[in-house]
Amino acid sequence: LDDTLSVLENWDLIVVSNRQPYRHTFDDNDEIAVDRPAGGLTAGLDPVVQQTDGTWVAWGDGDADREATDDANSVRVPPEDPAYTLKRVWLSESDVADYYYGFSNRVLWPLSHSLENKVTFEDRHWERYREVNQQFADSVVDSVATDDGSVGTETDDSNSLVWFQDYHFGLAPQFVREEVGDEALLSHFWHIPWPEREVFRDCPHQTELLRGLLANDLLGFHIPDYCANFLDCVATILPEAAVDWESWTVEREGHECRVRSFPMGVDTERIAEYAAAPDEGFWAEFRAEYGIPEDQAVAVGIDRLDYTKGIPERLAAIEHLLETEPNWLGEFTYVQKATPSRTEIPEYRELGRQVDRDIERINERFGTDDWQPIIEIEDYLTEEALYGLCRHSDLAIVSPLADGMNLVAMEYVSAQIDHTGVLLLSDRAGADDLLGDAAVTIDPTDTETFASRLDLALSMPDEERQRRMRALRSVVATTNIQSWMADVFDATLALEQQVDTTETD
Numbered sequence: 045l046d047d048t049l050s051v052l053e054n055w056d057l058i059v060v061s062n063r064q065p066y067r068h069t070f071d072d073n074d075e076i077a078v079d080r081p082a083g084g085l086t087a088g089l090d091p092v093v094q095q096t097d098g099t100w101v102a103w104g105d106g107d108a109d110r111e112a113t114d115d116a117n118s119v120r121v122p123p124e125d126p127a128y129t130l131k132r133v134w135l136s137e138s139d140v141a142d143y144y145y146g147f148s149n150r151v152l153w154p155l156s157h158s159l160e161n162k163v164t165f166e167d168r169h170w171e172r173y174r175e176v177n178q179q180f181a182d183s184v185v186d187s188v189a190t191d192d193g194s195v196g197t198e199t200d201d202s203n204s205l206v207w208f209q210d211y212h213f214g215l216a217p218q219f220v221r222e223e224v225g226d227e228a229l230l231s232h233f234w235h236i237p238w239p240e241r242e243v244f245r246d247c248p249h250q251t252e253l254l255r256g257l258l259a260n261d262l263l264g265f266h267i268p269d270y271c272a273n274f275l276d277c278v279a280t281i282l283p284e285a286a287v288d289w290e291s292w293t294v295e296r297e298g299h300e301c302r303v304r305s306f307p308m309g310v311d312t313e314r315i316a317e318y319a320a321a322p323d324e325g326f327w328a329e330f331r332a333e334y335g336i337p338e339d340q341a342v343a344v345g346i347d348r349l350d351y352t353k354g355i356p357e358r359l360a361a362i363e364h365l366l367e368t369e370p371n372w373l374g375e376f377t378y379v380q381k382a383t384p385s386r387t388e389i390p391e392y393r394e395l396g397r398q399v400d401r402d403i404e405r406i407n408e409r410f411g412t413d414d415w416q417p418i419i420e421i422e423d424y425l426t427e428e429a430l431y432g433l434c435r436h437s438d439l440a441i442v443s444p445l446a447d448g449m450n451l452v453a454m455e456y457v458s459a460q461i462d463h464t465g466v467l468l469l470s471d472r473a474g475a476d477d478l479l480g481d482a483a484v485t486i487d488p489t490d491t492e493t494f495a496s497r498l499d500l501a502l503s504m505p506d507e508e509r510q511r512r513m514r515a516l517r518s519v520v521a522t523t524n525i526q527s528w529m530a531d532v533f534d535a536t537l538a539l540e541q542q543v544d545t546t547e548t549d
């Protein structure tokens with residue numbers, strides 16, 4: 045990443061994401077305080093944007109954010125040592141309802157995960173998605189530096205590289221392109237799956253979305269399958285676009301968009317440090333606090349409470365195992381850490397109720413005075429506690445029905461510094477492409493086989509556990525968040541010649 049960063053320093057980097065890297069809040073004394081990025085992409089990207097003194101455009105949320113922000117909607121971050129500009133886009137309540145909860149999360153999210161029965165479409169969702177994409181695009185255009193200052197308000201000699209994150213911005217690239225022409229490189233990473241053409245064809249406004257995304261110079265997905273699905277959609281839905289299947293390039297109205305896969309990873313070293321940080325008594329105390337009996341195998345599941353994550357399917361497999369293999373009764377505990385998410389959406393609330401009901405039923409059915417088969421952790425866990433839990437759990441169960449990549453699988457492996465755990469992984473997660481050989485793979489909807497794989501994983505001899513975990517760890521060490529960013533930036537910068545650099549040359 046360091047080499048890439050030194051090249052990037054000559055560019056104006058503009059990152060666009062729905063969630064912001066720093067969020068202002070009011071503390072108990074009504075003073076402004078700041079929440080920092082907790083992990084994942086935001087934490088990984090933040091140092092890059094700091095080092096390049098770039099700009100980050102994101103949804104500003106709440107009174108404290110407003111108070112901390114100047115008239116140009118900007119605030120310098122991080123607060124203690126300002127290194128870049130965070131530009132906030134303000135969304136009204138109805139923007140949030142229709143753009144975020146509506147089109148993004150009730151249409152694009154379920155559709156991209158091929159869960160069509162969860163799609164709810166209303167015209168106003170789309171209209172607001174369009175308007176909010178325009179708002180974000182306006183903010184980007186304002187920041188694009190040009191040779192003569194003709195576009196945007198900034199004027200310096202470097203070129204701009206805009207990096208859009210995710211499905212919230214299907215239209216913004218086109219809106220930006222219409223204003224800046226070739227003055228900026230536009231790159232986009234779609235963090236969730238791209239569905240097969242039969243599914244995407246159900247998408248209202250499919251042509252606008254494809255055209256919006258094709259305005260990018262580079263469009264990235266986690267795995268080749270999603271790229272192929274996207275190209276297939278373009279080839280069959282957009283008559284004016286030409287797909288080159290050799291180079292995965294789409295030509296449309298004189299503009300070329302490359303489509304490529306970049307499997308994302310996690311910050312392996314940082315996670316390993318957190319996992320190693322707690323003192324020796326940590327695990328015994330953790331078990332005591334949550335009522336996990338000593339000397340029992342522990343399986344863990346860590347998820348956002350989302351219907352794509354396959355939590356009810358996982359609970360059904362655990363129930364089936366306890367039913368059919370009673371030797372496991374009182375021998376292992378499953379710890380579920382589920383973080384509530386998008387609770388304004390009825391399907392998410394219903395999932396929460398279903399998970400609670402399932403856990404209650406299984407515990408009532410099989411639990412004893414001193415053992416509950418399932419323990420649900422609702423408390424906030426620090427990173428040390430979370431990765432400590434991963435380090436000490438004998439098994440992680442990652443069972444999504446569909447998932448762009450699934451970084452929890454990689455976090456678990458990164459925290460496994462003693463090489464003693466087993467990863468049970470859905471063959472429908474993007475991560476299966478990388479980790480499927482050394483993980484124990486499952487089809488989350490096939491309860492019987494899922495249960496027998498659980499049995500196999502729990503009984504696996506130490507030697508085999510270690511062999512598999514070492515193989516998994518060598519993959520996550522090389523496919524990490526830093527190498528992912530470097531790959532995306534390198535591939536984007538390799539398209540530099542497409543940008544009009546004549547004047548600066």
Ligand code: G6P
Pocket residue numbers: 063210211235236385386
């Ligand atoms: C997924 C998406 C992200 C999103 C995250 C959390 O990982 O790809 O873009 O930020 O879920 O969801 P939320 O809706 O709370 O931002």
